[in-house]
Amino acid sequence: MNMASTCGRLYLRYGGALSSNAATYHSYIQVPHCITTIRNSTKISNGLILAGTHLSAQTRLRWRPQTWCYYSLTAKYLTTEAKEKTYQELSRTDVVPSKISLIPETDVLQMNTNPLLLDLDDAEKVYALEEISDEEAVSISIPSIPPGSSSLRDYVDKSETLTKLIQLGVDLWKLEQRTNVGTMLLRLDFTADVAPRLLFLKEIGVEESRFGYIISHNPFILTANLENLQARVNFLKSSKFSSETVASMVSRAPYLLNFSVKRLDNRLAFYQQHLKLSASNTRNIVARLPKLLCGSLEPVKENLKVCEIELGFKENEIQHIAIAVPKVLIANKKKLTKIFDFLHNTMKVPHNLITKFPQVLNTKYLRLRERHLFLEYLGKAQYDPALPNYIALDRLVSLPHEIFCTEVCLATVDDFNLFQKTL
Template identity: 30%
Template sequence: MFSKLVLRQRRGVNAPCVRLTALIHSDSGNLFTKSGEQRDPFEDLAKTIDTPNDSLKVKDSKKAGSVENILKEDKILNECVEIIHCDSKENENHQKVTTAVGSSLSSTINTRKFNNFFPNSSVTEVLKAVNSDLRSCNAQTFSEINTYLDKVDKLDPDSEEWDVMTSLIAHPDENREIKYDLLPRVSSSVGSYIEYSETLQKLVMLGVDLSAVEEFPFIANFLIRQDFNRDIVPKLLYLKDLGVYDHNIGQVLTTNPYILEDPIDKLQTVVDYLKSKRFTADMIGKMVVRHSMFLIMEVGQIDSKLGMLQKMFHLTGDQVREIFSTHPVLISHNRKKIQDVHFLLHNIWEFEKSQIRAIFLKCPLIFAEDAKKAVQSRLEILHAMGITTQKLSECPAVLMASHHQVRRRHAFLKEIGRAHYDPEKAGYVSLESLGMYSVDKWCWKMNIPKEHYMKFLKTE
């Protein structure tokens, strides 16, 4: 059935659970008989066509009689027979649609039937829209597809009319040997289709977490329609060429399944851009494993982001390559959030620009944090502890720690008289250690009995 039509809001992943016919053909059909059996009433009629002038020659009286009975019983059949007898001028208006999935399928389409639902859109436009992405089609085509879907929704899925209506748009996977008759028509989880999809099964074997993948908009519907050997394998080989090892492929596709949707040429333009900026192949491979979302970005967006950050923190070219190859998440991170953290440090807490630059070089992921909910609360705790901005620029990792954990450990050290964060004083405690290590390891490093620390926490 139509696949991308289900991209409309609040529509699940649809798959037909009854047979699907080709578009209402001018020379063939596949309709239900009144008894409910699935058969082709034109199977005998096709054999009686002897000349290209559409003249019907009935060779067998029994066949002729059976055809006449069918024509009297079924009004839909009468309409289809009239189409067969249409004159040659009307036949010239019929179009051929080829669905390229595994093998090319071509069928003659009755444009008169099709144009009842899509008067302002061509067959090619509609097929391209429903088999790729509804967001990419124009407003007029989108409106007509919506109207068509609304009419389909009002029909009984077990009725003959629903069967005819849904056959107006050919399904792109009809030749991929997927057992559509057994698929659930609507599902909120991609797991319902794993049993019937070889592609999903092999992705699971590669280590892809489908429960995480289905959280990405539209990607579940896309993956169900893919042929693993033809559509997925080339992308896997491309990732290996970039330096992604086999055991990391599942992680990469789980965190960014859109790699499977974008063409390789588009991904390669991003790689070529990074190489032009003197990122090495090893750097690019590590970036893809750590955070591959930058691969689906436009080159202009990446260039603008790198330029903004280089100017904001006064970085050299080598520093840009070193930081972003280690933390590629900053490339795809919201630039306004980065600017908010910079504004908070510089304008609110009065960090000097040199101090902010030092913080970014030592711990750049601080600028990927939420300015109001995370960074602000941590700075308030550290300020109450008497930590200066200069000290924070030297030990910025404490800004990544839980402010509750830092506060509790500082209160305990203060209780036992060891809250000294100046390396020149006796009993010095590293400021960064307040946010590092588990309870057991921290107590061991501080040479503190764990029982004493746990007892203190109960008194808070």
């Protein structure tokens, strides 16, 4: 308070001698923890509080070193609490202003944040819309990669890796939906990281046309250790899978080479033991459906129990079904039981016939139902091989629509379409 009072007395004493052409002005001095107003302040100009007639630019600049001192800490007190404090302090003085003007917080923040004296000359030199020369515009540095984005497409033009992956047929829109995969791809160097893995896939026999599919489903192969990948390929070959079979398995099951040799060995042993298969038959079902080595074993265990307990198949029948249609092992349980129920209870097909034509368990339920009902409508739904006009189950579900109508039903496609409208 001593500093503020002294400044006030100096102003009252010498204020009239500052300019002969200017009217009387009123000062506004702010220091940390103290705000004092000598007389009414009515206007804010360039961050300064003025009253009365405007000073010329020269007069204002001469005043600056003596009077216009603003600390960065002032902004902290220009809230509602600061206003209340100002009224309380003014109430303890003899001067009661009719109007109190405070520096808006936005104005203070836009000024120089030097903790010492703020320089108005510097503030006047900064313009957001100021024109600059072509040389200055060229010298402005721009980030080579956008600072943040929700899509990898914004980085394609700046990343050689993403550009080359797109050329290989990789679906970036699929990968960007997976957690941390986009960041991983941006950090990869195509020459050092991606190219060696692609060369490895080509060396083991994978066709280049399958690279996009493999990376789209398993981008982590781009960061896998090459020695580990080679060890897994060597294990499969040592298990008497041919080189062509290994390449085909990797092409259709992209995650195959992500699993350790120990896990691959345990999976092969599981199918051989639970289905009581020979090594040759085990390789056969795995080669035809390599996903058996990648997915969880729980659905497989559950389907084996369903076939034995709920559906009533014998052990040798389950074995035959698994060898003929390996997909039954990982089929949806609800779909599997629904198809079997329609075959066995509605169509009256016994277990031995279903075992003989196990592909019927892998068909679509709607397709099976519509064709059987149409044959039943025509009086031709006869599936017993010991009786005349026998219709084999494989022809029932595997023939194309037109051939089924003309050769099996001896009807036209239009007849079948009309019948479908009655269902």
